[in-house]
Amino acid sequence: MTESAGEGAAVPETAKQAPSTRARDWDWVDRTIWTERMLAALENGVQGGKWFSLIDKVYRPATLAAAWEQVRANRGAAGLDGQSVERFAAQAERYLGELAEDLRTERYRAAPVRRVEIAKADGKTRPLGIPTVKDRIVQAAVKRVIEPIFEREFLPTSYGFRPGRGCKDALREVDRLLRAGFTHVVDADLKSYFDSIPRERLQARLEERLSDGRLLALLGQWLSQDVVQGLRRWTPTQGTPQGAIISPLLANLYLHPLDVVMAQRGYPLVRYADDFVILCASAAEAQAALAEVQAWVEANGLSLHPDKTHIGDCRVVGQGFEFLGYRFEAGRRWVRKKSLRALKDKVRALTARTRGDSLARIMAELNPVLRGWFHYFQHAWRTEFPALDGFVRRRLRAVLRKQSKHPGFGRCVADHRRWPNAYFAAAGLFTLTTAWQRASQSR
Secondary structure, three states: OOHHHHOOOOOOHHHOOOOOOOOOOOOOOOOOOOOHHHHHHHHHOOHHHOEOOOHHHHOOHHHHHHHHHHHHHHOOOOOOOOOOHHHHHHOHHHHHHHHHHHHHOOOOOOOOEEEEEEEOOOOOEEEEEEOOHHHHHHHHHHHHHHHHHHHOOOOOOEOOOOOOOOHHHHHHHHHHHHHOOOOEEEEEEEOOHHHHOOHHHHHHHHHOOEOOHHHHHHHHHHHOOOEEEOOEEEOOOOOOOOOOOOHHHHHHHHHHHHHHHHHHHOOOEEEEOOEEEEEEOOHHHHHHHHHHHHHHHHHOOOOEOOOOOEEEEOOOOOOOEEEOOEEEEOOEEEEOHHHHHHHHHHHHHHOOOOOOOOHHHHHHHHHHHHHHHHHHHOOOOOOHHHHHHHHHHHHHHHHHHHHOOOOOOOOOHHHHHHOOHHHHHHHOOOOHHHHHHHHHHHO
16 A cells, blocks of 8 residues: 555455456367467466467357357347347358458458437446447457467456446445445446547557457457447447447456556555445545546546546445445445436336236246346345335236226225235245245255
8 A cells, every 4th residue: 555545554365456466277278279388378477478380279160159149149130230149140151251361361351330319327428339230240259269368367356347347246245344434425327438448548559468460450449440320430439339249358358457556555445347346445545536536537538427426424324425336325335326216117017007917927027037136135234125015016016906907096995905015925926025034044
């Protein structure tokens, strides 16, 4: 920790994470690409720190076939050329052969990206780029080849879009730090991060580890792809397109130096892609950490969102922070309001009184939604679940009342008497409260 950051506050050893030593499990890598010899070179370091002659591994039939299976499993919409995953699958062998030949002879050219606007919970929209199926396959192939090179250097503080790591791992680390006494948070938000990454600097970081000109040219094509939205077509001057398979890896690569700086200073950072928090032992330490982040962000061509970046004591009501769907505040882990609203919107859509479907059919669609939501939010404070169960049952009572042609408002005593909670339990409705009780007993 820097002298200014601590101001007399000691950092518990439990919060410190070694930036350079950790056990690595390479079971996730594509062994048709990464042989034992290559993995040994990866662990020990290659001469000059750069990797040469990788493009031939990209256009190998086995690599492209594995990449195609990944794209097919993820499905997704058609790109600008209108070719769907289903249409590609009908002649996949021919298309993959043509793609391999185009890559080998350097005839491959990335097509423009189709942009759509995805609605957000706050009523705003988020731009999403949809590459063609062929471009998604090539990106997936390149990612299979280069990801281990950068994964070797990434720190344990980064959890997003990485093999064997995910949201729950990040949340567990936040819980651990809070229990260790790190109750002052720097809740940081990078403004329009994916659209703001300086391309020249990102390209330079790629070139620190890659020396294959043809592979770098491929990556450069995706960073400079035209974007088409309606009748508009333009070439972005910065950023990496959201929706591209390669983008999360590139985004992690650009923020990796921030992880290093925070680790060197002794600040416990937990990062999931561009969303990160720094847990500190005091307000003074949090202020110093924010200053370090601000300096790094400005020096690297990015900016913090002024309205979404703050420091708080998460023991105090109103000073907590939101991270990965949860709100940490007053010693509890709550479900953030946006996440609650999103679930209720899904329930409303499935329980519209005008559907005309049977209760059994409605619940057959509703239960998987509730189970999936609970699987992620089961560690929220227990008072969250009864209120949601009540909301779900009120919606179902309204459906039943509509079907039975009984007027009223869903909260009336008659509805509860006619369709008590036990009625829905007997019908097989998934109940969040019951699921929480069972989960608590098994912990």
